[in-house]
Amino acid sequence: MAVSKKLARPQVDTKKNSVSKDISNHFLVGIDLGTSRSVLAGENGTKVFVESVVGWPRDIIGIKVLGETIVYGQEALKMRESLEISKPLANGVVQEGKGRSQEAVKELLLHLIEKAEVPPGKKICGVIGVPAKASLRSKQLLMDIARKCMDQVMLVSEPFAVAYEQEKLHNSIVVDIGAGTVDLCAMRGRIPDADHQLTTNKAGNYVDGVLAHALREQFPGAHVTLLLAKKLKEAHGTVQPPKNKIVAQLRVEGVTQAYDITDAMIYACSRIIPDIVEGIKQLLMTFDPEFEDEVLQNIILAGGMSQVNGLSIAIEDAFKDFGSAKVHTVKTPIYNGAEGALRLGMDIPVEHWQKIGFLE
Numbered sequence: 001m002a003v004s005k006k007l008a009r010p011q012v013d014t015k016k017n018s019v020s021k022d023i024s025n026h027f028l029v030g031i032d033l034g035t036s037r038s039v040l041a042g043e044n045g046t047k048v049f050v051e052s053v054v055g056w057p058r059d060i061i062g063i064k065v066l067g068e069t070i071v072y073g074q075e076a077l078k079m080r081e082s083l084e085i086s087k088p089l090a091n092g093v094v095q096e097g098k099g100r101s102q103e104a105v106k107e108l109l110l111h112l113i114e115k116a117e118v119p120p121g122k123k124i125c126g127v128i129g130v131p132a133k134a135s136l137r138s139k140q141l142l143m144d145i146a147r148k149c150m151d152q153v154m155l156v157s158e159p160f161a162v163a164y165e166q167e168k169l170h171n172s173i174v175v176d177i178g179a180g181t182v183d184l185c186a187m188r189g190r191i192p193d194a195d196h197q198l199t200t201n202k203a204g205n206y207v208d209g210v211l212a213h214a215l216r217e218q219f220p221g222a223h224v225t226l227l228l229a230k231k232l233k234e235a236h237g238t239v240q241p242p243k244n245k246i247v248a249q250l251r252v253e254g255v256t257q258a259y260d261i262t263d264a265m266i267y268a269c270s271r272i273i274p275d276i277v278e279g280i281k282q283l284l285m286t287f288d289p290e291f292e293d294e295v296l297q298n299i300i301l302a303g304g305m306s307q308v309n310g311l312s313i314a315i316e317d318a319f320k321d322f323g324s325a326k327v328h329t330v331k332t333p334i335y336n337g338a339e340g341a342l343r344l345g346m347d348i349p350v351e352h353w354q355k356i357g358f359l360e
Contacts, residue, residue, distance in 0.1 A: 030342030
């Protein structure tokens with residue numbers, strides 16, 4: 001039986017206290033480890049992403065079918081019946097005490113680094129985004145895992161990384177809507193502290209659950225999984241009535257038919273709006289009153305859920321009593337966090353990373 005060979009794993013210098021000041025020997029990467037997708041941006045222009053799923057064959061048959069001893073992302077999801085599956089990130093942080101989560105996070109990091117085309121002999125230095133209100137314990141766990149994969153590691157707040165990429169570092173609010181969390185950050189011309197960041201768990205996965213439940217209620221007997229709900233949301237997500245009805249093929253009591261899911265989609269996607277609006281209001285009140293009008297013109301939506309149709313307009317409408325608000329949606333939500341982390345890493349000398357610590 002032939003088993004394909006994996007790419008050579010990057011060699012990590014474990015002498016963490018002897019960081020070279022020769023920047024030509026460093027290879028910088030920005031990484032966004034997400035509940036749904038994990039993304040890497042490299043200093044050489046490489047951009048890669050993978051679904052945050054790792055799978056190991058359950059037995060010898062699985063190895064024979066796959067030709068691999070470990071698989072990732074969509075391939076793992078397609079072959080999930082043959083695999084021991086790990087979705088190691090929940091609410092944007094490493095799950096503790098659940099199966100092989102920590103091993104899976106390490107494998108995800110190594111997989112991304114393998115695809116980054118790191119030149120031989122380079123020291124891998126990575127800046128990784130974490131949820132705005134991630135606990136110190138969660139950060140330390142991720143740091144310990146990442147240090148097994150890279151020579152130098154720095155953790156930063158995910159919405160701060162987006163702000164850095166968008167160059168919105170003063171009088172702005174970033175709303176990063178991912179699968180596990182919505183992270184909000186008030187940018188005041190300096191590194192944001194804990195008092196100027198918020199997190200809510202009503203994010204993409206929450207919408208998937210609401211949508212799946214709503215469709216089962218609307219069409220009794222419908223076989224609607226969370227994975228199917230996610231696919232429908234990513235294809236048709238909206239918070240306002242679309243020009244044409246949203247029609248989906250659903251299997252009900254074994255028979256596949258076309259069903260109108262417009263109302264269920266609008267209902268599910270709209271459920272995240274109140275918490276986002278309330279979070280923006282809380283952060284807005286942390287600014288001096290004379291800056292609030294400017295802040296309202298610089299609300300940034302990022303993350304996969306930012307692409308839901310009509311979301312920016314709905315948030316703007318919620319602030320009519322506050323005056324004119326302008327919500328800007330990023331153009332490349334998959335990569336903004338990783339690219340911002342990379343830019344930050346390139347602007348801060350690597351030898352200073354350890355002094356900065358977790359960037360609360």
